[in-house]
Amino acid sequence: MRRNIHIIIIEDEPATARHLEYILKEINPEIQITKCLQSIAEATEWFTLNDNNYDLIFSDIRLSDGLSFEIFRKVNIKKPVIFVTAYHDYAIEAFRNNGIDYVLKPFDKEEITRTIFKYHILIAADSEKRQNEKASLLQKLQNATKHYRKSFLIHYCGRLIPVEAAKINWFHTANEIVYAHLSDGRQYIMEFTLEQLENELEPTLFFRANRQFIINKKAVEAVEYFFNGRLLIKIHPSPQDQIIVSKAKAMTFRKWLDQ
CATH class of the missing domain: 2.40.50.1020 (LytTr DNA-binding domain)
Structure with a gap:
């Protein structure tokens, strides 16, 4: 887990962004926080100008100017995303927007360690395997959230x-x-x-x-x-x-x- 990872954080609460950065550095001092973005507008502009200068995104969902999914609709982002939010409601939408994990606030070091480990497993796998895992996770979420007849x-x-x-x-x-x-x-x-x-x-x-x-x-x-x-x-x-x-x-x- 010592690989140097360049991470983008999308979070409109500076204290939360700092806490996440601190935990990431504790997990792996070689992790680089390339940019902290606080809004849909700022993130859309940055990703438009910086296509592949990072490896992974940690993104909140509810930002001050809307839902972060709007960023992924405006910009073709190919890198994996770990969504960090206080809400359960957006899990399916998250996995449809390059999501590889869904972390609920308040998070701790153990949860972030687990999700970083999952990221390493995914990048070590080939593209087909990653797509199959995403499809399987999405299906499980859809089954879990669908209301069947009682x-x-x-x-x-x-x-x-x-x-x-x-x-x-x-x-x-x-x-x-x-x-x-x-x-x-x-x-x-x-x-x-x-x-x-x-x-x-x-x-x-x-x-x-x-x-x-x-x-x-x-x-x-x-x-x-x-x-x-x-x-x-x-x-x-x-x-x-x-x-x-x-x-x-x-x-x-x-x-x-x-x-």
Whole structure:
């Protein structure tokens, strides 16, 4: 971790910028703070004139004249960015703007050490690996921040019945009608397609096994090897039709079931 890194700090609070600089120097005395920028206007002008004279950016998000993402929309910045902010709300946007990490204020030496170590790991990797990691982190953030269905309000015999999503063991479609099956044997007609349900259900709990079935992990009793690399899924309560996972989806299904 002794490589000489040239860092830009974008921070409108001078005391915070000084504190960050002090910690960075403690971590590695060879780190050079090339410039401290305090606003969108100042940063946009500087980056326009200084294309590649630095290695890494530490940037606050809420600045005195707006959100720092505006800088990255105005200037084509190719260097990695570590966002440092007091707010949770901008994580996804941060990773869409060259972000490699998201540090919450107030930060300490341990957190900055960790993020600098992560920077070294990333620059040591090839470009494709970095892009894959960014895509994976972004997907995890999107999954974490997306609100999945907790329950359904189902029409049944002239009534509306609330049913918790987690209590539905499996969904299946037949004759263009989608049914929900509960562990106690009850069955309800759903006003959704399987495609809609797939997007609204928690992906760590529900899996689209094939074109006919979405299954709840808690309902899986056993998995048997089937013909040609396929898998036969045994669930409770048992459906009339067999649930077969294709060879192409078998590995994904096994990873889902094992996490």
